[in-house]
Amino acid sequence: MTESFRFPWRTWVFDCDGVILNSNSVKRDAMFRAALPYGEHNARALVDYHVHNCGIGREIKFYRFLNEIVGLREGVDDAFNALMTAYSRELWNGVIACEEAPGLREALKVLRDDGVLLYVVSGAQQIELRSILSERGLIGFFDGVFGSPDSKDEILAREFASGAMTRPGIFIGDSRYDADAAARAGLDFVFLHGWSDFDDWRSYFASRVPLLIQETFQDFMTCVFERRAHQ
Numbered sequence: 500m501t502e503s504f505r506f507p508w509r510t511w512v513f514d515c516d517g518v519i520l521n522s523n524s525v526k527r528d529a530m531f532r533a534a535l536p537y538g539e540h541n542a543r544a545l546v547d548y549h550v551h552n553c554g555i556g557r558e559i560k561f562y563r564f565l566n567e568i569v570g571l572r573e574g575v576d577d578a579f580n581a582l583m584t585a586y587s588r589e590l591w592n593g594v595i596a597c598e599e600a601p602g603l604r605e606a607l608k609v610l611r612d613d614g615v616l617l618y619v620v621s622g623a624q625q626i627e628l629r630s631i632l633s634e635r636g637l638i639g640f641f642d643g644v645f646g647s648p649d650s651k652d653e654i655l656a657r658e659f660a661s662g663a664m665t666r667p668g669i670f671i672g673d674s675r676y677d678a679d680a681a682a683r684a685g686l687d688f689v690f691l692h693g694w695s696d697f698d699d700w701r702s703y704f705a706s707r708v709p710l711l712i713q714e715t716f717q718d719f720m721t722c723v724f725e726r727r728a729h730q
Contacts, residue, residue, distance in 0.1 A: 517673035554676030556647025
């Protein structure tokens with residue numbers, strides 16, 4: 500590696516689930532268990548909606564579940580709060596214990612040493628997301644950690660408008676929404692399919708070519724470091 504090399508992207512944006520943590524299956528299971536009081540059929544319908552709308556905050560998913568799938572007409576807000584609580588309770592231990600992207604910490608340290616800006620932008624609840632990354636000893640690597648109720652589009656627009664994030668930038672994600680949000684924000688996009696719930700990614704990216712498609716974050720960083728070694 501030469502000392503003169505600098506990473507071409509000055510802002511790196513990471514999704515959390517399926518990129519930093521192997522937590523997509525944990526979230527599916529937690530969502531199913533939280534919704535079971537409404538019946539197994541409805542619980543599976545919620546999980547199916549979740550899988551097909553990865554990257555969107557749980558608030559939108561749960562209100563749609565209660566209003567459109569279950570068909571509640573009264574007590575929706577109370578049911579929503581109960582569902583949010585049940586989901587968080589089911590989720591915590593699994594997300595704290597799940598697998599972390601191999602090589603993540605070493606790569607983040609190299610990136611920080613190079614002076615790039617590092618952010619997490621997730622569909623997860625922001626307070627919970629920060630608690631999880633803090634508990635796992637990861638939050639200190641990042642310049643900002645953001646999640647719902649704000650959408651990824653809203654977060655990116657706000658942070659670039661404020662000057663906190665600067666271009667050129669790159670978004671590393673595992674969902675269709677990540678790819679679309681990156682494009683709307685003017686960011687390069689890397690799709691990681693190894694832990695993704697996006698089963699139709701081959702068809703989707705056939706006409707929307709991202710910067711790179713890799714199985715894991717470690718695979719992507721290996722490509723980056725190989726380029727660095729030859730500069």
